[in-house]
Amino acid sequence: MQRKSLGLVALIVVPGTLIGLVFSILLLLAPAKPAAADCGPTASVVINGDTKVDGYSQEQLKNAAVILGAGKALDLSLRGQMISVMVSLGESGLRVLDYGDGPGPDSRGLFQQRDNGAWGSYADRMDPTISATSFIKALQKVEGWELLEPTLAGNKVQRNADPYHYEKYWPGAVKLVQALSDGEYSLEGNDCAIPGKAGAGDDYPWKDSPTWMQVGAGAAAASPLGMFYRECVDFALWRVNQQMGSTGEPFKFLNGNFRPDGQGLGSALTWKSGWDAKGWPTGSVPRVGAVVWYAPGAGGADPTYGHVAVVKEVKDDGTYVEEGYNGNPPPDDHNYYTRTVSNEIPSAFLYLPTQEEKK
Known part of the structure; x- marks a missing residue:
C-alpha cells in the first residue's frame, strides 16, 4: 500500500x-x-410437473421459472434472479395480471409495468418472458445495484412509493429460487x-x-x-x-x-x-x-x-x-x-x- x-x-x-x-x-x-462484487452464480432452472413448493401454486412456480430463465439468458447473478422474483411477488404475486391498481391503473403483467412506452406494448407487458427481460435489463442499468439491499435495488427500477415494499417478499424469493434451481446457494460468505x-x-x-x-x-x-x-x-x-x-x-x-x-x-x-x-x-x-x-x-x-x-x-x-x-x-x-x-x-x-x- x-x-x-x-x-x-x-x-x-x-x-x-x-x-x-x-x-x-x-x-x-x-x-x-x-x-x-461476487453475488453468486447464475441459477439454472430445474422444474417439472412434480415440482412443488409449499404456499405457491403451479402458476406461480412456472412464472418464477420464466423469470429465472430470463435472468440466465442475460447472465444475471443469483442475487439478481432473487431480486427479480421478489419484485414480481411484490407486484403481482407472480401472476400475469390484466389489471392495475389505484396509483397505476394501466399497470399490467408479472411486474405491473406501466403503459408509458418504457416497457413495450400491451402484449409485451403481458408476456412473462418479455416483461421479465425488460425488468432485468432495467435492473442491470442501475449503478451499483448488487450492493443495494434487495428491496432498494428493486425499487430503483419500479419506483414504488415505499422503497421497503418488497422487503417482506425477499425470504419467499430466496425459497423459490433455491427450490427451482439446480443447487443450494447462500449469499453469505462471498463479496456481495x-x-x-x-x-x-x-x-x-x-x-x-x-x-x-x-x-x-x-x-x-x-x-x-x-x-x-x-x-x-x-x-x-x-x-x-x-x-x-x-x-x-x-x-x-x-x-x-x-x-x-x-x-x-x-x-x-x-x-x-x-x-x-x-x-x-x-x-x-x-x-x-x-x-x-x-x-x-x-x-x-x-x-x-x-x-x-x-x-x-x-x-x-x-x-x-x-x-x-x-x-x-x-x-x-x-x-x-x-x-x-x-x-x-x-x-x-x-x-x-x-x-x-x-x-
Whole structure:
C-alpha cells in the first residue's frame, strides 16, 4: 500500500467518561480499485410437473421459472434472479395480471409495468418472458445495484412509493429460487454486500495490533485503512468496508479516499461532514450496520472530538445495541465494547448507500 503523506489529527474519547485525547491518522492513500462484487452464480432452472413448493401454486412456480430463465439468458447473478422474483411477488404475486391498481391503473403483467412506452406494448407487458427481460435489463442499468439491499435495488427500477415494499417478499424469493434451481446457494460468505449482517462480535482483524499509545503516533500504529489501530474510527471504517463487500486488502474505503473532495475522513468530529460530502444518507432512526455518530459532548462523548460506533441490534423498546472500540475506561479503552443506548442520544445515524431511513 502506497502512502503519499502522513499527518495527525486529534480525535475523540469515549461516551460517558472523559479519558483524554487520542489520535486519528490522516493518510493520503492511493485509492484502491474496487473489487467486483461476487453475488453468486447464475441459477439454472430445474422444474417439472412434480415440482412443488409449499404456499405457491403451479402458476406461480412456472412464472418464477420464466423469470429465472430470463435472468440466465442475460447472465444475471443469483442475487439478481432473487431480486427479480421478489419484485414480481411484490407486484403481482407472480401472476400475469390484466389489471392495475389505484396509483397505476394501466399497470399490467408479472411486474405491473406501466403503459408509458418504457416497457413495450400491451402484449409485451403481458408476456412473462418479455416483461421479465425488460425488468432485468432495467435492473442491470442501475449503478451499483448488487450492493443495494434487495428491496432498494428493486425499487430503483419500479419506483414504488415505499422503497421497503418488497422487503417482506425477499425470504419467499430466496425459497423459490433455491427450490427451482439446480443447487443450494447462500449469499453469505462471498463479496456481495449484505448490509446489517456483516460482523459477529469482535471480528476486528487488528485487535492484537499495537495502539499509538504503545508505539507512538506513527506508521507502526496505522492500520491498512489509514486510521490508528483499535480506535473507534478504525473499527467503524472496518465495518463499512465489510458490509460493502470489501473484506481484504486492498480495501475499498480508506481514510484517504473516502471523501470525493480529497480530504481525509479523519476523526469522529468530521465523519458526518464526510458522509455529506460523499452523498451517503443520514438520519435519526437506527438501522443495523449504520454508523452511530456522536457530535462533541453528545451522550458523554468528548466535548471537542465526539465518537463513532456501529449499530449491532435494534430493539423494540426505543433502544439499540452499539458496538465499537475505545468506548470503555482505561485499561480497556482500546478494546471491543457493546452497550445499549436510547435512540435519541446520538446526534445522527450514518447509513451506507445500501440503506435508507424508514419513514
